[in-house]
Amino acid sequence: MAxxxxxxxxxxxxxxxxxxxxxxxxxxxxxPFLIVLKISLSQTAIxxxxxxxxFDPAADxxxxxxxxxxxxxxxxxxxGSDWLYLASYLKSLxxxxxxxxxxxxxxxxxxxxxxxxxxxxxxALFMLIVLPFWTSFLIRIYAWVNILQRDGLLNQLLxxxxxxxxxxxxxxxxxxxxxxxxxxxxxFMVLPIYATLxxxxxxxxxxxxxxxxxxxxAFWLVTLPLSLPGVMAGxxxxxxxxxxxxxxxxxxxxxxxMMIGQTLWTExxxxxxxxxxxxxxxxxxxxxxxxxVIYQQVxxxxxxxxx
Amino acid sequence: xxxxxxxxxxxxRDVRRAFAPWADPGAxxxxxxxxxxxxxxxxxxVEGVSLDIFAGEFFALLGPSGCGKTTxxxxxxxxxxxxxxxxxxDGEDIAAVPPYRRxxxxxxxxYALFPHLTVEGNVAxxxxxxxxxxxxxxxxxxxMLALVKLDGLGKRKPHQLSGGQRQRVALARSLxxxxxxxxxxxxxxxxxxxxxxxxxxxxxxxxxxxxxxFIIVTHDQQEAMIVADRIGLMDHxxxxxxxxxxxxxEQPNSRWVADFIGEVNLIEGRVxxxxxxxxxxxxxxxxxxRASASAEAKTGDTVWVALRPEKVxxxxxxxxxxxxxxxxxxxxxxxxxxxxxxxxxxxxxxFVIKAALANMTRLIERPIGWDDQVWLSWTPEAAVVxxx
Numbered sequence: 001m002a003x004x005x006x007x008x009x010x011x012x013x014x015x016x017x018x019x020x021x022x023x024x025x026x027x028x029x030x031x032p033f034l035i036v037l038k039i040s041l042s043q044t045a046i047x048x049x050x051x052x053x054x055f056d057p058a059a060d061x062x063x064x065x066x067x068x069x070x071x072x073x074x075x076x077x078x079x080g081s082d083w084l085y086l087a088s089y090l091k092s093l094x095x096x097x098x099x100x101x102x103x104x105x106x107x108x109x110x111x112x113x114x115x116x117x118x119x120x121x122x123x124a125l126f127m128l129i130v131l132p133f134w135t136s137f138l139i140r141i142y143a144w145v146n147i148l149q150r151d152g153l154l155n156q157l158l159x160x161x162x163x164x165x166x167x168x169x170x171x172x173x174x175x176x177x178x179x180x181x182x183x184x185x186x187x188f189m190v191l192p193i194y195a196t197l198x199x200x201x202x203x204x205x206x207x208x209x210x211x212x213x214x215x216x217x218a219f220w221l222v223t224l225p226l227s228l229p230g231v232m233a234g235x236x237x238x239x240x241x242x243x244x245x246x247x248x249x250x251x252x253x254x255x256x257x258m259m260i261g262q263t264l265w266t267e268x269x270x271x272x273x274x275x276x277x278x279x280x281x282x283x284x285x286x287x288x289x290x291x292x293v294i295y296q297q298v299x300x301x302x303x304x305x306x307x
Numbered sequence: 308x309x310x311x312x313x314x315x316x317x318x319x320r321d322v323r324r325a326f327a328p329w330a331d332p333g334a335x336x337x338x339x340x341x342x343x344x345x346x347x348x349x350x351x352x353v354e355g356v357s358l359d360i361f362a363g364e365f366f367a368l369l370g371p372s373g374c375g376k377t378t379x380x381x382x383x384x385x386x387x388x389x390x391x392x393x394x395x396x397d398g399e400d401i402a403a404v405p406p407y408r409r410x411x412x413x414x415x416x417x418y419a420l421f422p423h424l425t426v427e428g429n430v431a432x433x434x435x436x437x438x439x440x441x442x443x444x445x446x447x448x449x450x451m452l453a454l455v456k457l458d459g460l461g462k463r464k465p466h467q468l469s470g471g472q473r474q475r476v477a478l479a480r481s482l483x484x485x486x487x488x489x490x491x492x493x494x495x496x497x498x499x500x501x502x503x504x505x506x507x508x509x510x511x512x513x514x515x516x517x518x519x520x521f522i523i524v525t526h527d528q529q530e531a532m533i534v535a536d537r538i539g540l541m542d543h544x545x546x547x548x549x550x551x552x553x554x555x556x557e558q559p560n561s562r563w564v565a566d567f568i569g570e571v572n573l574i575e576g577r578v579x580x581x582x583x584x585x586x587x588x589x590x591x592x593x594x595x596x597r598a599s600a601s602a603e604a605k606t607g608d609t610v611w612v613a614l615r616p617e618k619v620x621x622x623x624x625x626x627x628x629x630x631x632x633x634x635x636x637x638x639x640x641x642x643x644x645x646x647x648x649x650x651x652x653x654x655x656x657x658f659v660i661k662a663a664l665a666n667m668t669r670l671i672e673r674p675i676g677w678d679d680q681v682w683l684s685w686t687p688e689a690a691v692v693x694x695x
Contacts, residue, residue: 206386207419209406211484212436221432225423 033285040278041071051275075279085263085280089287092260095174095249096242099181100189100235106182107189107234112223114190115197122198129187129194141180141251148176148252176252181242189234196230197223229298236295240288260284327551328361329537335398337362337520338383338488343392344544345378352378354544355392360488365514365521367535369528371567375544376524377416380490383522384413396487407436412486416493418477420465426452426476427461433484451479454513471502482517489514491523495530507533528568532556540564556615561695565613570649572614572660578604578692586692587631588612592658597631598690611693618689619662621650623675626684633684636660638677650675652683 042051053070056063079085114125132140147153148170155167170176200223208218246261253259258266260280267277328334336359345353353375360366368376381387383394385406393400401409412433420429430451434444452458455475465473474494481489494510495503511534514521525531531538532552539549548560559565562573576590581604588596588610596612604610620626626633634654642649643666650662662683664675675681 201417201419203415203417203419204421206384206406207413207415207421208432209386210384210413211433211480212407214405214407217436222421226421 088263103189111193172254180248192233193230339395367531369531370541413490414481597687601692616663
């Protein structure tokens, strides 16, 4: 139906249709980002809103000049000078990198098993992966708090099986954060990999065997290289949001080392320092642009390849 | 290329014509299927197939889809395991040999080219598994690409090639390891008709030039007739008839074979007389019929007389010496195929016989038209008696 409308009214209408997502992006992404950027160049103040200067659209040319003169990069200099922020960024990148690696180790075999399972089981397995989404993310993380606390399910099990004598502390450790992240992001790793493996022609493996490859070698020379686009997609789909993750480290992690999401939250809600919080967010965005661009390029290349 | 060689070299031509190891009881087969059966969840895909294939042969497995021909090929390649029987290569049972060690290579119907490798990478894949030195691999890849006329395209990826070129890469890749037997699973099914015709002759030339044994699986009877030295006709997992293309066309062993290969008229009747000189069959549809001799039919048996349309003569006047094998009727339908026209002639009793006539003159001058009264006649040698 959309096609018909485009054909009937010509390319002008088609351009209008393309315009809709652009309007959306400008209104709900670019404008808010510009506001955040502007706030990051302001100074904190005890006022409403809690920063100066405030942009006055009714001001004249002189007023605009004053407004621009009042903006500065002070907050960025502050972030750069305080070790707390740098440590937060590094911690976030470290957690994201380690979690992505763990997710790959857990997710790839899962995806491979799903893709190799009999056809009629695959919808059920697919559902099992997606099913946790039906419960609130927050509730699932609170469930982990329950499982991991000192007298929680995990320690009860370990004690009952006599694996440990003293219940170890899980909660408020990096281990707990990793458990929470791997659990929450697993579908984002499994599904893209499954998608590439599932549409792979089975006869490619037979062809490799026919040409002298034992099974493990065929996996290495054919299956793995062909699944790389899915692996890349899954890794980036996990890595990017994990860097900015707030809820999981806040509920499961320790308060000693904070991830950047927690730092941002503290600045914004505890310190009421909107300008510094905005600067932290702007730097985080710049950090994440790099992997996002990589992801886009991978996607474009796959599209060009027609697969 | 190969055909011109043959034409210039009379000895090669004689060799080709005399190539019939299956007729020599002393000849040792290269490959023997011995009572091979394969079931998929209780359903027989291949049932008791015994077959000898000889070195240098171009053998076609022909049959409708689902007849088990591809399964037989996959059993040989090692992708499926046997339920019963043995497969002997050079007299040795290959049941325990995994697919990656069998000296046979397969060209897949989907081509199964590795999309992440270049054309050269694809052709070199099998050679690398053998651990050949680099320069030897490069030389062999170049040789293979030249063989299939793809020189200069070695650096391309499969998705940058046309369907016909991809087919050639698949062929080059399966030939690169110099297999004892090359298995071709519907190799030309994805090509358009014209290209398919050309490629059929190229396959034959290639097979002759390399002196390899080819086994092709196809559902296209014309393709099987063109390329193969012998055809194995399969249906419902069983091998129905194994013979050379002329034999299978002229001496089908059953109604099913006669009907599957080309067009045929089948006239039911009862054997009245049988001997070395020929058989006489009494039919309700076309009266007394003289047919060629049959070893199996006995007097009194119910049989079918098979008659190819192109062997039926169609005339407006009754033939001069008309006794048996001559019926009168009316043209009900004419199927114009360009080179041939198929006439459907209805006899007075309602039975329809098809007769093919080569269109040697142009259409405007067609001597016989719709609703014309015509006579159909044929020689006793043209009619074959089938007992099944």
